[in-house]
Amino acid sequence: MIVDERITAYINSLDKELKKELLDLEKEALVNHVPIIKKETQGFLRFLLCMKQPKRILEVGTAIGFSALFMSEYTVDDCKITTIEKVKMRLVEAEKNFSNPIFSHKDKIKLLKGDASEVLKELVSKNLKYDFIFLDAAKAQYMNFLPDLMKLLDKQGVLITDNVLQDGTVTNSRYSVTRRDRTIHARMREYLYEITHMEELETTILPVGDGVSISYRI
Numbered sequence: 001m002i003v004d005e006r007i008t009a010y011i012n013s014l015d016k017e018l019k020k021e022l023l024d025l026e027k028e029a030l031v032n033h034v035p036i037i038k039k040e041t042q043g044f045l046r047f048l049l050c051m052k053q054p055k056r057i058l059e060v061g062t063a064i065g066f067s068a069l070f071m072s073e074y075t076v077d078d079c080k081i082t083t084i085e086k087v088k089m090r091l092v093e094a095e096k097n098f099s100n101p102i103f104s105h106k107d108k109i110k111l112l113k114g115d116a117s118e119v120l121k122e123l124v125s126k127n128l129k130y131d132f133i134f135l136d137a138a139k140a141q142y143m144n145f146l147p148d149l150m151k152l153l154d155k156q157g158v159l160i161t162d163n164v165l166q167d168g169t170v171t172n173s174r175y176s177v178t179r180r181d182r183t184i185h186a187r188m189r190e191y192l193y194e195i196t197h198m199e200e201l202e203t204t205i206l207p208v209g210d211g212v213s214i215s216y217r218i
């Protein structure tokens, strides 16, 4: 937790209640230790979706489909959401959820199976463009994904990246980070430096959830 727990709890207490089916899915994810977007990230995402009204969303990192189903609730009827996942067990659960009729906007969602590093290249080769990209996968790979994500991100589109502050540890010196976490620490810093210094992007980083960056393509 990077923001004082009491402040986060207070802000979350003001958040809109999720629909029962999403609340149940959120509970299921938490019980099974599936990492999904935090409450405060949900509020932030909902606000951005409401402002931007995207028509073509790309998500990297489906898990069991919570965030994709969440986004399907807060987007216009003709919005399409493409989401990528590579882990078999998660794919099974995501497919089950995306075909469950209790989720009334599930038909907006298309699940692509495979490693994002390959799937993104296929999307690029098809010349596809997205006006809203939500990056929520393996943090160490964000930097590798970036060149393809930039090819896929439309002008005036937004790129949202979750978990960029890694519980605050990204601010620590590399020497105070355990050897095991050093690579991921360095790669996340490199990613944040890149997206805040690229000419094509205007980026801000917010201490929401585990840290969220929002980049607007100029």
Ligand SMILES: C[S@@+](CC[C@H](N)C(=O)[O-])C[C@H]1O[C@@H](n2cnc3c(N)ncnc32)[C@H](O)[C@@H]1O
Residues within 6 Å of the ligand: 035, 036, 037, 060, 061, 062, 063, 064, 065, 066, 067, 068, 084, 085, 086, 087, 090, 114, 115, 116, 117, 136, 137, 138, 141
């Ligand atoms: C934090 S979870 C996603 C949570 C989901 N966005 C939500 O909030 O409901 C990250 C997911 O990304 C997947 N992932 C990690 N690296 C990936 C890759 N290279 N290609 C596709 N999926 C990947 C993991 O298997 C995991 O399920």
